[in-house]
Each structure stands twice: as structure tokens, then as C-alpha cells.
Amino acid sequence: MVHRIIEWSLKNRFIVLVMATALFAWGIFAVKKNPIDAIPDLSENQVIVFTEWMGRGPQLIEDQITYPLVTNLQGLPKIKYVRGSSMFGMSFIYVIFNDDVDIYWARERVLERLSTVSTTLPTGVTPQLGPDGTGVGHILWYTLDAPNMDLGEQRALQDWYVKFALQNVEGVSEIASFGGFQKQYQITVDPNKLLYYRLSVPEVINAIRTNNNESGGRKFELSDIGYIIKTSGYLKSVEEIENIPVKNQNSIPIRVADVASVQMTGETRLGIFDQDGEGERVGGIVVMRYGENADAVIDKVKAKMEEVAKGLPKGVKFDIVYDRGELIKESVQSIKNTLIEEMIVVSIVVIIFLFHWRSALSIIIQIPITLAASFILLDTFGISSNIMSLTGIALAIGVIVDNGIIMSENAYKHLAERYALWEKQQKS
Incomplete structure (x- = not known):
């Protein structure tokens, strides 16, 4: 089978070149389409059910909320297991589904079951689903720099203006507010x-x-x-x-x-948010929606912040305290520079050692085509371009070159043997 493929490729070199060019163009398209992130998402495929019943102890929460929810949610299709956690005034249920299950299909199944389970819970208790984000969905943290406003006014500004504006950004699942006083x-x-x-x-x-x-x-x-x-x-x-x-x-x-x-006072707080030891701040956490492109969502959120800042009171501005976009750009740029350096070094080494430009060209041309094909596979299987995946591609360049050198040396050996046999036949 391999011999026939090689024979067909040698006889149809133009078609092979066209196919390689098409594969490279497809790879360039996949590079632009593939989502970019700095951290690989290794979290489980889960749906979180949050229930609040303030003023009750953990044991009462466990008996009347967590246990009924866990036992009823265990019968859902395509789930691995259900975890429950009870604390003062709150209950968390983690429904873990199989990795191949669509997250929104899973959320619909959980909602269907909750509509029947809610009748068995105490009066006034309503379970609700957590945001459709993942464990690495916190892509940006910001605070409000408002020196002339008290913490209650800052929290009201965050909850009733900034939060609603940023939640409309495409790809954002939730804006979680923190700090200050809720009046x-x-x-x-x-x-x-x-x-x-x-x-x-x-x-x-x-x-x-x-x-x-x-x-x-x-x-x-x-x-x-x-x-x-x-x-x-x-x-x-x-x-x-x-x-x-x-x-x-x-x-x-x-x-x-x-x-x-x-x-008039603030709601009882369990902690404070202090920034750089300069006092309390009010802000929010941008949670990215499941499966979105982190780099694109961050750019959209920053553009929306510039628009929202025009409506803030005088002297109030955004202060970004955590921005994964910078980490993404630095990580991708570092890997990109490494790939370019490796390609140049490998090309020079191949040319020097083989000292035959046609053989060296056949090996060097494999590098960009193989890299393009790698991004096609990343995009097909829904894997983002992150530190781990790009590093793996960088490490694989050596394997690609080794394979090309072995094939070139093997071809050169057989051609030399055939040429020696032909010269012998000519002399005889």
C-alpha cells in the first residue's frame, strides 16, 4: 500500500503539490479560527446547582436541601456522578456529565429535573443554575477607582450600571460583583x-x-x-x-x-476586598462562557469598558487588576518566536548536513505544512491554542525533520545503488 502511494505521488507530482498547498491554506484558516487561551481547560463537564436558605445551619441545609437534590439528580442520563456541599445558608450541587455531552443539553436536563424536585423543598427555597462557565472562566478582574464615593455608592454603581452593561458582551456568562456594601x-x-x-x-x-x-x-x-x-x-x-x-x-x-x-445600612459581610494595601475597592469578575475564545472575549469586554466609562460619574474609572489577555499574548508570542527560531535553525542544519538543496527543500517544506495540519486537527477536536498544545507542536518539529531526513537518506541510498548498478551494466 505504501509503495503504491509513493509510486502514485511520483507520477502525479503536480497534484501532490496542489493538495499540499490546499492543506496549508486550510491550516492558515484554522489558525485564525482556533480559539486562543493561555491556560488549557481541564475542568470537568459539570452543571452547578446553587440554593440559598439564609440563616440555617449546615446540617439543616444538608438534610432538607442538599440530600433531596442529590438523590433526585442522580437519575439523569449520561452523568458520571453527583457531588453535594452544604454550608451555612447555602447548598452547592455539582452534576458531572460525560465529557462528550453538550453543556447546554446537560443544563436543560438539570432544569427539567429541578422543576419537579422543587416541590419537595422548604417553602421559599428556589434552586438555581450556576453560570455556564468553567473553572478557568475568570478571564478579567477589575475594580472601580472612585476616591470621592463611599463603598455603598460604588457597589450600587457596579450592580445597577456597570454589571448590566458588561453582561451584554458576546461570550460573557456572568459579571460577579465583589466588595463594598449592598445597601x-x-x-x-x-x-x-x-x-x-x-x-x-x-x-x-x-x-x-x-x-x-x-x-x-x-x-x-x-x-x-x-x-x-x-x-x-x-x-x-x-x-x-x-x-x-x-x-x-x-x-x-x-x-x-x-x-x-x-x-439604612449594608448587608452583613463575610470579608473585604483590599487592593495593594490602599483600602477597600469595589469591582467585578468577568466569567467567560463555555467554549468561547478567551482572547476575543477579553478584547470585546475592554471595548465595552471604554464605552461604559463615558457614563460613569466624574472621577470614576476602571482599574484592571487581572487580565489574562496579556498572559495570552505573551504566551502565544513566546511560542511563536520559538517556532520560528526552530524552523530557521533546523533548516540551516538540514542544508549543512545534507548539502543538497533539493533534498533539504523537501524536508524544510514539510515543517509549515505539518504545522498547518496540526492546527486543523486542533480546530476539529475543539482544542484551544494554549501553552501546552503549542509547546507540543514546537517539540514535534524535531520528529518531523528526523522523519524527512530518514526518508531522504533512504531514497538517496537506493538511488545510489541503482546508479552503481546502471554504471556497471554500461561498462559491461
Whole structure:
């Protein structure tokens, strides 16, 4: 079979050259299309289910949330195993699927199962899927450099403006905010006053909840003009909460301020984000979507940041603290320089040792064609151009050249033997 291929190639050298040129052009196209990253993604094919039930201990979370979810999710098709983790107020379920399963098909199966499992969970508890990213999806971290704003205002700016703008970038799965204070109204009930007024905590909660609402009425016409009736009852200040009536006793309203103190403060924090020892900062983490090109997504996020920066308050700007794009560019450039240097050195060595330009050319021309074919395979199997894959290609250049030298020497040996035999026949 090999002899026939060699014989056909020798007889159809033009066709072989055309096929080699087409293969090289296909490889150049694959190089431009192949996703670029610095770190190979070796994470498992998983779907994360996150459930929050604040104020409950890990054992209660394990018994009433984690265990029911794990046992019900184990019956999904094409899964390897299901892991569960319980902590204070939160439950994490990791559903690991087979490597050949499409991640979005897997997320759909998990969502289908969660729609039936949710009925067995405590009231008010709703499981939700984590972002469709991987363990190496954190491609960019940034903070807000806002010296004239307090941490609460910075976090509000991040959550209600910057986050929504950057989430629209193609290839971004999530913008995870960190740092600062999440503003909230906190109501501290005095148990002695509740006892005095014969009230309960649920009555206070229900009064506040029902007064923080907006409802609509009907439409009526007056002088051939239609009017729509609605009420706007959303709470907007501490004073409005304090004046909410909880109950009437002897025609006297008992307000929230009579049984509790109301204040604007931040949500309880478990940690802080300090940058370079210069104080707290507020920022976000850009999480890349599964299977996207990290280098392209980072460029799009930076372009969007320039657009978003125009709408920031005066004196506020972005400060990028981690950028994988720089690492990607440096890594790829380093490997690219190494490949070029190896090709030049190998070409010189082949020319010097063979000292026959046609033989050397047949070996040297294999290097770019083989490299192009390697990128075709990388693109076909969905492998990104990263440090490991490009380093493997660089190491394989020696094998490519060795194979070419062996084939050239073998051909030269047989040609020399045939030429000696021909000279002998001519003399005889």
C-alpha cells in the first residue's frame, strides 16, 4: 500500500503539490479560527446547582436541601456522578456529565429535573443554575477607582450600571460583583415593646411587606377622556417605613417606629476586598462562557469598558487588576518566536548536513505544512491554542525533520545503488 502511494505521488507530482498547498491554506484558516487561551481547560463537564436558605445551619441545609437534590439528580442520563456541599445558608450541587455531552443539553436536563424536585423543598427555597462557565472562566478582574464615593455608592454603581452593561458582551456568562456594601433597610424589633403592644414579629413583617407594593385599579372615563387608576406604594425612605401602621388599638395606630428602629445600612459581610494595601475597592469578575475564545472575549469586554466609562460619574474609572489577555499574548508570542527560531535553525542544519538543496527543500517544506495540519486537527477536536498544545507542536518539529531526513537518506541510498548498478551494466 505504501509503495503504491509513493509510486502514485511520483507520477502525479503536480497534484501532490496542489493538495499540499490546499492543506496549508486550510491550516492558515484554522489558525485564525482556533480559539486562543493561555491556560488549557481541564475542568470537568459539570452543571452547578446553587440554593440559598439564609440563616440555617449546615446540617439543616444538608438534610432538607442538599440530600433531596442529590438523590433526585442522580437519575439523569449520561452523568458520571453527583457531588453535594452544604454550608451555612447555602447548598452547592455539582452534576458531572460525560465529557462528550453538550453543556447546554446537560443544563436543560438539570432544569427539567429541578422543576419537579422543587416541590419537595422548604417553602421559599428556589434552586438555581450556576453560570455556564468553567473553572478557568475568570478571564478579567477589575475594580472601580472612585476616591470621592463611599463603598455603598460604588457597589450600587457596579450592580445597577456597570454589571448590566458588561453582561451584554458576546461570550460573557456572568459579571460577579465583589466588595463594598449592598445597601438595605434593617429593622431591629424591640421584644419588650412587642410584648407591651401585644404584637408578634410576623405581624410586623406582614405590615411592611403589604405596604411595599404597587397595585392597579380600573379605568374610568370623564369628559370623553379615559383615566387609569393605580397606586404607587413602594417604600423610598426610612421615614416611610417608620410610619407604617402595624395595628390599631383603641383607634390608635401602632407604627413600626413604636416597636422597632429602622436604619439604612449594608448587608452583613463575610470579608473585604483590599487592593495593594490602599483600602477597600469595589469591582467585578468577568466569567467567560463555555467554549468561547478567551482572547476575543477579553478584547470585546475592554471595548465595552471604554464605552461604559463615558457614563460613569466624574472621577470614576476602571482599574484592571487581572487580565489574562496579556498572559495570552505573551504566551502565544513566546511560542511563536520559538517556532520560528526552530524552523530557521533546523533548516540551516538540514542544508549543512545534507548539502543538497533539493533534498533539504523537501524536508524544510514539510515543517509549515505539518504545522498547518496540526492546527486543523486542533480546530476539529475543539482544542484551544494554549501553552501546552503549542509547546507540543514546537517539540514535534524535531520528529518531523528526523522523519524527512530518514526518508531522504533512504531514497538517496537506493538511488545510489541503482546508479552503481546502471554504471556497471554500461561498462559491461
